[in-house]
Amino acid sequence: MRIHALIALASIGVLGLVVPCAAQTATSSAEPPQTVSVAKQSAPQLLGPPQDEAAIPAAQQAPSPPPQAALVASPPTEVKVETYATMRPALPMTVNQDQAQAAPVPQDEFATVDRLMDWVTNYRSHKNPSRVPAAVHAMQGFGLFANEEKAWFCTGFIAGVLGSNPKDGPSLIPRMFPMPDKEQAVIIRAIAYSGRPDWRELLEKNSSRMPLRRPLIDDFLAGKRPTLMELPLDDGGSPGIYALWGYYVATGQYQPVVRIMEALRWSKNKEDSGFSFRKVFSGWGHDPSAVEKITTGGTAKWTLASYAERDRELLNLYRAEYAHQPPEIAKPLKDVIEAAEIFESETVRKDQFGAIDDAQKQQMTNEAGMTKGATAGSIAIATGCVAASALGQAYIALPCVIGGALYTGAVKLAH
Numbered sequence: 001m002r003i004h005a006l007i008a009l010a011s012i013g014v015l016g017l018v019v020p021c022a023a024q025t026a027t028s029s030a031e032p033p034q035t036v037s038v039a040k041q042s043a044p045q046l047l048g049p050p051q052d053e054a055a056i057p058a059a060q061q062a063p064s065p066p067p068q069a070a071l072v073a074s075p076p077t078e079v080k081v082e083t084y085a086t087m088r089p090a091l092p093m094t095v096n097q098d099q100a101q102a103a104p105v106p107q108d109e110f111a112t113v114d115r116l117m118d119w120v121t122n123y124r125s126h127k128n129p130s131r132v133p134a135a136v137h138a139m140q141g142f143g144l145f146a147n148e149e150k151a152w153f154c155t156g157f158i159a160g161v162l163g164s165n166p167k168d169g170p171s172l173i174p175r176m177f178p179m180p181d182k183e184q185a186v187i188i189r190a191i192a193y194s195g196r197p198d199w200r201e202l203l204e205k206n207s208s209r210m211p212l213r214r215p216l217i218d219d220f221l222a223g224k225r226p227t228l229m230e231l232p233l234d235d236g237g238s239p240g241i242y243a244l245w246g247y248y249v250a251t252g253q254y255q256p257v258v259r260i261m262e263a264l265r266w267s268k269n270k271e272d273s274g275f276s277f278r279k280v281f282s283g284w285g286h287d288p289s290a291v292e293k294i295t296t297g298g299t300a301k302w303t304l305a306s307y308a309e310r311d312r313e314l315l316n317l318y319r320a321e322y323a324h325q326p327p328e329i330a331k332p333l334k335d336v337i338e339a340a341e342i343f344e345s346e347t348v349r350k351d352q353f354g355a356i357d358d359a360q361k362q363q364m365t366n367e368a369g370m371t372k373g374a375t376a377g378s379i380a381i382a383t384g385c386v387a388a389s390a391l392g393q394a395y396i397a398l399p400c401v402i403g404g405a406l407y408t409g410a411v412k413l414a415h
Helices: 002-047 049-055 067-101 106-110 113-121 129-141 148-163 184-193 199-205 211-221 238-251 255-266 290-310 313-322 327-341 345-363 369-379 381-389 394-402 410-414
Strands: none
Touching: 106 113, 106 129, 113 129, 129 148, 129 184, 148 184, 148 238, 184 199, 184 211, 184 238, 199 211, 238 255, 238 290, 255 290, 255 313, 255 327, 290 313, 290 327, 290 345, 313 327, 327 345
8 A cells, every 4th residue: 555655646746747847838839929920910000000909909919019110110101291291282372373473464465466456446345544554555565656557546546545534544644654755746646636625734744754756746736736636638648547546446436437437538439430530630630639539538438348347336327427428428438338238348448449559550640650659559548457457357457467567559459
């Protein structure tokens, strides 16, 4: 019995030694996978914390990433966020601000000749007298004042603005300066042609801005030069016709148009298949201004028809005036009405060109030769390009206003 007891005690001692070793071995073998598992989960924990926190057991969430690892990972994340925030709100705002600063200002209305003429054409629809001084400077800058016919049309327009703005008109004049000495004649005439009761006072008041143009100013003040409605149409009257049209474009008043009708007495009528000045004058030798008269008459007839094509209210005026005009005016006015009704002003232009051409041929037999006839022909209907363009006839304005080239003779009117 004693021997059996000793054997049992020895067996229990052996078992006590074996079990702790096995436990240590199992524990040591399980630690490496646990360590690897934590290491694998530490990186995703920085990129997507919300999802990883729910998926990782609490026992494995305890070990937090080292502070240095978090500092290394943070800068790329912060840089990415700052870059996105800068590009989204700041860049578009910067672009919009630049666009607002570079947005078209009112001066851009006069950036080109066609824009300027479009503004003049539509002036009565959006009257803005305060913009007229800038338009005047644009006219001068584009060289419109350097050409006689264009300058007269612009003069009439400026005069109309001054005349139709009794309160604001005087304050517009100083803003039209500085102006080159030669082109100052446009402003002087515009003041005198405005029809204002105080035009003499305005002319004298602004004379100090134009010291070299004192002789012209004194002529107007002394009554040596006619006002707009007094301009003679029988002797080189074509420029005056364009001044009258300019006044009408600015004001819509019919008085300048009725004045233009008076020049129809020198135009070619529809029934005059073979136009001869003997039907109008007793002879070339007795009327050296005959070529200029037919030039003025042709210009009046063509522009009256051209304007009525674009401004249909003029037709009502023509019809009303037809019954009150003498035969020498009523007959060509009837031609104007018929041409405007069917939009055939081009036919009128060709007819009047033919009359001017005939006049030049007959003038060749006169002692003045072809020189005077050619000069009158160069004024002719071609000079109406400026006036006609004021009602949107861009196809006429293109060669003579936008392109800056005038016809050099009546023969070119046939093309």
